[in-house]
Amino acid sequence: MVMNKIFIENKYTRWYYSIINKAYLRNIENLYTERHHIIPKSIGGNNLKENLVELTAKEHFLCHLLLTKMTLGKEKSKMIYAAWALANLNNDTQDRKKITGKTYSILRECFSLTHSVNRTGQKHSEETKQKQRKPKNYASGVCHLKNTKRSESVKSKISKTLSDRKKSEEHKKNLSEAGKDTQKFNWYHTDFGKIYCTKWDIMEKYKNTTTVGLGHVIYGYQKTHRGWSIDNVN
Numbered sequence: 598m599v600m601n602k603i604f605i606e607n608k609y610t611r612w613y614y615s616i617i618n619k620a621y622l623r624n625i626e627n628l629y630t631e632r633h634h635i636i637p638k639s640i641g642g643n644n645l646k647e648n649l650v651e652l653t654a655k656e657h658f659l660c661h662l663l664l665t666k667m668t669l670g671k672e673k674s675k676m677i678y679a680a681w682a683l684a685n686l687n688n689d690t691q692d693r694k695k696i697t698g699k700t701y702s703i704l705r706e707c708f709s710l711t712h713s714v715n716r717t718g719q720k721h722s723e724e725t726k727q728k729q730r731k732p733k734n735y736a737s738g739v740c741h742l743k744n745t746k747r748s749e750s751v752k753s754k755i756s757k758t759l760s761d762r763k764k765s766e767e768h769k770k771n772l773s774e775a776g777k778d779t780q781k782f783n784w785y786h787t788d789f790g791k792i793y794c795t796k797w798d799i800m801e802k803y804k805n806t807t808t809v810g811l812g813h814v815i816y817g818y819q820k821t822h823r824g825w826s827i828d829n830v831n
Contacts, residue, residue, distance in 0.1 A: 609666035
C-alpha cells in the first residue's frame with residue numbers, strides 16, 4: 598500500500614501500514630473487529646471501501662496512537678484528540694482496548710498540552726458563553742437562564758430516590774442543626790418579657806412563630822412578629 602503524503606515518512610508510519618496490510622490479508626470470520634479509517638476523516642479521509650479496514654480493538658487503539666506520531670501541526674492535534682477520545686469512550690456495544698496507566702498518562706499529557714495550545718487566545722461568542730454559564734443541575738427544577746423545566750419523569754425519579762433514602766436520627770439532627778443560625782439577639786415581647794437567644798429558641802418555645810417572620814424582624818423588614826421584636830444585635 599502506498600503511503601499517503603499527509604503522513605510523515607518514519608518508522609511509526611511503516612508500523613501503521615504494516616498493521617493495515619496484515620488486517621487486509623487475514624480472515625476476520627468469528628473475530629471481533631472495529632472499522633477504522635486509514636486516512637481519518639478529520640484530516641481528509643472518506644468512507645470509500647479502499648479507505649476502510651477492520652481492526653481488532655487492540656490494533657485500532659494502537660493505530661490511533663501511531664497516528665499521533667505520523668502527523669504534524671493541526672493534523673497532529675486532531676489525532677491526539679481522536680486517540681484521547683478512543684481511550685475514554687465508554688461504549689456498551691464495542692470491546693474497547695484497556696490500556697496501561699503509563700500509556701494513559703502519556704496520552705493525557707499530550708492531550709492537555711495540545712488542548713492548552715489550541716485554546717490560547719481563543720474567544721467565545723456570547724451564545725457560547727451563555728451555554729457555558731447554564732447550570733447542569735437545578736435545585737429548584739428550573740434553569741433561570743432558559744426557563745427550562747425538568748420533565749415529570751425526571752422529577753418522579755428524583756422524588757422516589759429521595760423518599761427511599763433513609764436518614765438516621767443523628768443525621769436528621771445534624772441536618773437540622775446545620776440549618777440553624779446560631780446568632781443570638783435581645784428579644785422582647787410584651788407578654789413574655791426579655792430573652793437573649795437565637796430565633797430558633799423562640800420558635801421551639803413559642804410555637805406560633807415562624808422562621809420567616811422572625812427573620813424579617815432581624816433584617817429590619819418589619820418591626821415585630823407575633824409580638825416579638827429585638828432591641829439590638831449582640
